[in-house]
Amino acid sequence: MxxxxxxxxxxxxxxxxxxxxxxxxxxxxxxxxxxxxxxxxxxxxxxxxxxxxxxxxxxxxxxxxxxxxxxxxxxxxxxxxxxxxxxxxxxxxxxxxxxxxxxxxxxxxxxxxxxxxxxxxxxxxxxxxxxxxxxxxxxxxxxxxxxxxxRDQVARTSTKYTYSSPGSKERIVLVDFGAKSGILRELTARGCDVVVVPQDTTAEQISRLHPDGILLSNGPGDPKDVPQAVKTVSELLGKYPMFGICLGHQLFALACGADTEKLKFGHRGGNHPVKELSSNRCYITSQNHGYTVNQESIRNTDLEVTHINNNDKSIEGLRHSSYPAFSVQYHPEAAPGPQDSSYLFDEFLQMIADHKIKCPAKPRQAELAAAVKGALQNA
Structure with a gap:
């Protein structure tokens, strides 16, 4: 045919x-x-x-x-x-x-x-x-x-219900904007207690789950098409350690006052070189995005550029100068593909551990379990 x-x-x-x-x-x-x-x-x-x-x-x-x-x-x-x-x-x-x-x-x-x-x-x-x-x-x-x-790709791909993948270690709320299964695999492999929530979950609803950290997932489309997500991220910023991947990286940037723009033809594939500025080391990364964080818009924010693309010098990583939060434009959970960047999940968990030392007060375990049970029942 x-x-x-x-x-x-x-x-x-x-x-x-x-x-x-x-x-x-x-x-x-x-x-x-x-x-x-x-x-x-x-x-x-x-x-x-x-x-x-x-x-x-x-x-x-x-x-x-x-x-x-x-x-x-x-x-x-x-x-x-x-x-x-x-x-x-x-x-x-x-x-x-x-x-x-x-x-x-x-x-x-x-x-x-x-x-x-x-x-x-x-x-x-x-x-x-x-x-x-x-x-x-x-x-x-x-x-x-x-x-x-x-304009509704995120709503089409996100989970419609809250669900959990139980673990014995840190509780991570994974906000699903169209999340790849690889992200959940990386977190559960490290023993995390993961609660996956829909893309329109509010900051208040996420706080009720008493997370140790929040992961903003990848997803499709223009980050400006999900303004409610930008609002949620801005309200959670500074309260919990945060890690953004791909679309989550762009939403994190928008929540911090930066801007995004469309690339001419995007980055898609498993062979994109990215330089980590602190070590001057090059990583081969897997990427899939059509938008990027505008370079100039970073100037008047509290964001610091941590990674750049070796091909076109676009921003590939950000870190907040005051809060425990960072993001990358590429996919550290890629499979199959380069595994160079999977260490970022360990850095995220280390950030959570450091935050616990600085802010030791946490709800009792019974309260945590009740919060997750209530969220699952309401879903």
Whole structure:
């Protein structure tokens, strides 16, 4: 079956369809990862986007239950140079074609993804329409022009209910703005008592859970589309140790008075070099974002830049000069991908331990348990 991808600049790509039949629109982006297509497909931060993989062969090792980063994909389309329909791997349980069909996602292969990537790098991120229909190009252009621009990606991907992953150590409230499963895995592996709350949970509701620390998760879209989250972060700042990842990093910056802006074509892939300013060391990181914290807006805030991107010098890490709070733009929980940055979870827990020494007064354990039980019952 034929599939077509129409960009808003009028460029039309024609290739072979795989996955589901149908039609969808979204922001066309590219990911430079060589492996990890299943984790890319299931990353909630890609909600509403049509993903182009720059690696030329996708699907060769199949899909397995254990490698998902969310229960279901939120992407609006998948673009590859070559789709391998018959995976060869002892872990494979089914194919990428099966996965896309199951979730109603259209895929297109046998197009020049190098040309498409160079076009995005040159012109910037564009909206596109991916279809298996036989409609005329004029009809497709009309549909693309009139298509909806998503502004509610965070609400779509966040959990709707509070839930817990019990542990014996620090209580971490994970605010889910579209969180990857890897974040929860990293926290539970360290014995943390994790309570995951929806993206619209208020500061007061979070305080009732008596957290030792708060983690602001990754998520899709423009951070300015969730102003209630900025308000919540600003109200919690200074009261509890805080760690922000990706969208959480941007929300942390906005809550501190900085500003964010859209990148020309974003950072997406598992091979992005980031320099830690304190040590002058370079880390290879996994990234997925289309927005960044504006450099100039940091000047009149209490934020300090801790990491920068070696490619375009954009901000990759921030720390508050007075409060126990820091953030990074990249993904320290990445899997598969570089594990260089997983130490940041240990730094977060050390920050919590240091804060406990300075502020030792804590509620009794019975009060903590009652607070979590009440939140779960209300959910």
């Amino acid at each position: 034929q599939a077509r991808l129409l960009l808003e600049n009028g460029t039309l790509f024609t290739g072979l369809a795989f996955g589901a039949e149908g039609e969808s629109t979204g922001e066309v982006v590219f990911n430079t990862g060589i492996t990890g297509y299943q984790e890319v497909l299931s990353d909630p931060s890609y909600c509403g986007q049509i993903i182009t993989m720059t690696s030329p062969l996708i699907g060769n090792y199949g899909i397995t239950r254990d490698d998902f980063e969310s229960v279901a994909p939120f992407i609006h389309g998948f673009v590859v140079r070559r789709h391998e329909p018959t995976p060869s791997n002892w872990r494979a349980e089914y194919s990428i074609d099966d996965l896309l069909k199951e979730h109603g996602i259209v895929g297109i292969s046998e197009i020049d993804t190098r040309m498409l990537t160079r076009m995005i790098r040159s012109h910037g991120t564009m909206r596109g329409l991916l279809t298996t229909s036989s409609a005329s190009v004029a009809e497709l252009q009309e549909r693309l022009t009139g298509s909806e621009i998503l």
